[in-house]
Amino acid sequence: MxxxxxxxxxxxxxxxxxxxxxxxxxxxxxxxxxxxxxxxxxxxxxxxxxxxxxxxxxxxxxxxxxxxxxxxxxxxxxxxxxxxxxxxxxxxxxxxxxxxxxxxxxxxxxxxxxxxxxxxxxxxxxxxxGDMHAVTAAHNLLAAIIDNHLFQGNERGLDPHNITWRRVLDVNDRALRNIVVGLGGRGDGVPRQTGFDITAASEVMAALALTTSLEDLRARLGRIVVGYGKDGSPVTASELNAAGSMAVLLRExxxxxxxxxxxxxxxxxxxxxxxxxxxxxxxxxxxxxxxxxxxxxxxxxxxxxxxxxxxxxxxxxxxxxxxxxxxxxxxxxxxxxxxxxxxxxxxxxxxxxxxxxxxxxxxxxxxxxxxxxxxxxxxxxxxxxxxxxxxxxxxxxxxxxxxxxxxxxxxxxxxxxxxxxxxxxxxxxxxxxxxxVEEPTNFRFLYPDEASLREKIETVATKVYGAGNVQYSPQAAQQLDTYERAGFGRLPVCIAKTHLSISSDPKLKGAPTGWTLPVREVRASVGAGFVYPICGDMRTMPGLGTSPAAFRIDLDEHGEVVGLS
Missing domain, CATH: 3.40.50.300 (P-loop containing nucleotide triphosphate hydrolases)
Structure with missing residues (x-):
């Protein structure tokens, strides 16, 4: 049977x-x-x-x-x-x-x-x-406020070419990875290129997972960096008066x-x-x-x-x-x-x-x-x-x-x-x-808060991944320096790499050693409370395959779900 x-x-x-x-x-x-x-x-x-x-x-x-x-x-x-x-x-x-x-x-x-x-x-x-949809709504409310801020005169001086906050959706949809918003007439907003990530990749979701209270969540949302001014200074959700409304959407x-x-x-x-x-x-x-x-x-x-x-x-x-x-x-x-x-x-x-x-x-x-x-x-x-x-x-x-x-x-x-x-x-x-669990434990963090961001990255890379060294692109090196100056250096690091290998190369199996971890870009999730170096091509909006599960999921004659696995 x-x-x-x-x-x-x-x-x-x-x-x-x-x-x-x-x-x-x-x-x-x-x-x-x-x-x-x-x-x-x-x-x-x-x-x-x-x-x-x-x-x-x-x-x-x-x-x-x-x-x-x-x-x-x-x-x-x-x-x-x-x-x-x-x-x-x-x-x-x-x-x-x-x-x-x-x-x-x-x-x-x-x-x-x-x-x-x-x-x-x-x-x-x-x-x-509905928690996932609440995160989607809170995230996209901030995106809407950003574009409205540009349309209403851009008082904060956001650089339209240096806005890091995208939109999110809880569906695999590769066609939304890169889009242009603001097309149409003058009243339809300021045209600029942006894109969508899947909701689980939202910094709002990461903040929700790491928060300790509603008050703490409200503070984390305010610290979210949405982009940078033309002078290079970070612009936060709090400066755009968005954090309070976002917190309301996440209250449940x-x-x-x-x-x-x-x-x-x-x-x-x-x-x-x-x-x-x-x-x-x-x-x-x-x-x-x-x-x-x-x-x-x-x-x-x-x-x-x-x-x-x-x-x-x-x-x-x-x-x-x-x-x-x-x-x-x-x-x-x-x-x-x-x-x-x-x-x-x-x-x-x-x-x-x-x-x-x-x-x-x-x-x-x-x-x-x-x-x-x-x-x-x-x-x-x-x-x-x-x-x-x-x-x-x-x-x-x-x-x-x-x-x-x-x-x-x-x-x-x-x-x-x-x-x-x-x-x-x-x-x-x-x-x-x-x-x-009855054995004595000596739990310890891998690095102290006061270590520099580079020290934290290199500690994880060499001790956990088995890398021989870390190589930073000029862009990544500049970003790390900027984050240290901005006071983000005490944050832990969350290295974005493939999950299919201990290394940053998905083709390398087992436990390779002596390889070089390439850091091509570094982003700061200040609201969530970590800095994430990007090592490889990370797809934050997956696509559907030739025969996705969606083809098999349906309702039967009694209105019951079928095909879900």
Whole structure:
């Protein structure tokens, strides 16, 4: 019999009343705001009201460098949360809200998979409580105010050729990457070139994810730099009188959303920052609530440990004042084989047939990536646990090869079958994590606040990525000098590079060393609170493929969603 689809599994879930889920977390009714039957908004007063409750063990889930297909990190995160119940522990899961760009593109939804999902699955992947649209509206309101400022005389002296604030939309649409606005008659605005990014790439989204309160969010929005004057001075949203209205649009979006897994584990879903140019982590406020709501808080960091986890440690933890007790590194047989350099995996196309054949030697050949990502976790003083996300076409010998690699690294390891078996299939992982969090931790940031921006970039590049050196374009060098003079030098760095390699070259697999990290441009997300050097060609507005998921998503004769995965 064929394995049921994610949507079929989700629709068969026995959901508990969401009020009961909240009660198990210690959240009283006065902190909850219902959104339909199965979702609650959680008031930020919960942070203060739960502050005296026992603190949960804090666990971040990361991964080796993924293939374009992803390695089931969210599925593992959800499965681990479910797995704790099977060993007599209470856990809360915290994940990002899915973007509808990937949902209707190639990747599909981001609710987990199989019997380790967050439900209601359709609601989570399609709008949820409208937070993504609130970010879109707040971002585009600022864009409209900028163009109106130009039209009304440009009192602040914005240089139309040096405006960095674009527009956003939560849809994959390559035709909007570069556009010209203000065409038409004189009353239609000042013509200039700009473009669209996907909403998850908005600095507003990054600010929402890193904020600690509504007051703090209002201040962050005011600090957003939208461009530069003809004298080179930064122009902020506050100077254009935009921050207050933007904050109003985000007044509800700042509240995390409470859902549950198929096995009734509580899940806080909040924010959805882009993993290439922002933190790729769920929100600080969700974690500050969840860390007092059970025995364990499981939070997910986007892409590999060189990206999402590094930013979790050095950016998110700086803002949250929370420190992790352990980290999970998700690995798959297919990704490790890919890191041998023998196989090419392309999103939307069948896997190479040879990749599916039993070959533990190829797993061992790609092990350099796993070794480096485990090292990246330990660089921050955190105990790693390797989670092998098992696929049905894996072989036991290949899992044994990963166990051997983990043993050589001195890391705990567990094979996870939670996709097919739910929490029971992640019980071994839960046991391993429960042991790891009892080890003494020496959590540390990779660099101090007072280090220069160049020192921060070079520290991440050499210690985390394995680069031999960093090369700055003349433009990047000038921008770094400008940011230091403007007082942005104490901000952490969020290096924008490919997620398909530890290096900046997506073609380089494994764990290359001695290469040069090219920094071609540097931008300042002053409102969000980081500086991001751009190393490579980052697509902030994805396009649709030849057969996107949108072609398969529809309504049946009963008005039910079909084709969502």
């Amino acid at each position: 064929a394995f049921p689809s994610d949507l079929e599994i989700a629709r068969g879930a026995a959901l508990k009343p969401i009020e009961d889920i909240a009660s198990e977390m210690g959240l009283p009714n006065h902190l909850l705001e219902p959104y339909g039957r199965d979702v609650m908004k959680v008031n930020l007063d919960a942070i203060e009201e739960l502050a005296e409750a026992p603190k949960a063990k804090y666990v971040v889930v990361s991964a080796i460098t993924p293939t374009p297909l992803g390695e089931g990190k969210t599925t593992t995160t959800v499965g681990l949360g479910q797995g704790f119940k099977h060993i007599g522990k209470r856990a809360t899961v915290a994940i990002r809200q899915p973007s509808m760009g990937p949902t209707f593109g190639i990747k599909g939804g981001a609710a987990g998979g199989g019997y380790s999902q967050v439900v209601p699955m359709e609601l989570l992947n399609l709008h949820l409580t 979006a700042i509240k995390p959303n409470l859902l549950q897994t198929l096995e009734n584990t509580p899940v806080l879903v909040h924010a959805g920052p882009f993993g290439n140019i922002a933190t790729g982590n769920s929100s600080v406020v969700a974690d500050r609530i969840g860390v007092h709501a059970g025995d364990f808080l499981i939070t997910e960091a986007g892409f590999g440990a060189d990206m999402g986890a590094e930013r979790f440690f050095n950016i998110k933890c700086r803002n949250s004042a929370l420190s992790p007790d352990a980290a999970v590194v998700v690995a798959t047989v297919r990704a490790l084989k890919a890191h041998s350099g023998k196989y090419r995996i392309v999103a939307g196309k069948p896997l190479p047939p040879e990749l599916l054949q039993e070959n533990p030697d190829d797993v061992a050949a790609g092990a350099a990536n796993l070794r480096k990502q485990v090292e990246n976790i330990r660089l921050h003083g955190v105990s790693p646990v390797v989670a092998v996300n098992a696929f049905p076409d894996d072989f036991a010998s290949e899992h044994d090869a990963i166990r051997q690699i983990a043993a050589e690294l001195g890391a705990r390891v567990a094979v996870c079958t939670n996709f097919a078996e739910g929490g029971r299939g992640a019980a071994e992982l839960a046991e391993a994590v429960a042991e790891a």
